[in-house]
Amino acid sequence: MASDNRKLLHIQLGPVQIDVPETVGYYGGLAAAVAFGLLEPPLAAFIAAVPLIKILTERGSPIPVRFVAEILQGAAKPVGSDADGTVRLAAPERAQRDTQKVEAAAKPTAATRHPASV
Numbered sequence: 001m002a003s004d005n006r007k008l009l010h011i012q013l014g015p016v017q018i019d020v021p022e023t024v025g026y027y028g029g030l031a032a033a034v035a036f037g038l039l040e041p042p043l044a045a046f047i048a049a050v051p052l053i054k055i056l057t058e059r060g061s062p063i064p065v066r067f068v069a070e071i072l073q074g075a076a077k078p079v080g081s082d083a084d085g086t087v088r089l090a091a092p093e094r095a096q097r098d099t100q101k102v103e104a105a106a107k108p109t110a111a112t113r114h115p116a117s118v
Contacts, residue, residue: 016055026051050076060098 009020030048033039039047053076056069 046076060102063102 011018011020027048030039030044034041034044049072053069053072057066057073061069
């Protein structure tokens, strides 16, 4: 992720941080592509949803929501979902800690992996 110090204008709405110039460019470019007939509206809507899908996978969302969001994020890989998000969480470290806690709780213990023989 690029350094936030070089960014011109950010707006923070609760836990969501919006990079205004990049967001205007991102969604404005999509709107122009639809207006000029370069993209069909359903495809443009999917591309427009990519930043929101990324938020659902970063946030401590319920497991079913994260599962669906990660499937959609995988489908969005060809669209460039690995680029810096124009809409992102303000504190991704907290989301990472929450994810690690969930993953640690889901891991089987050594006793369940290798049951003792009778």
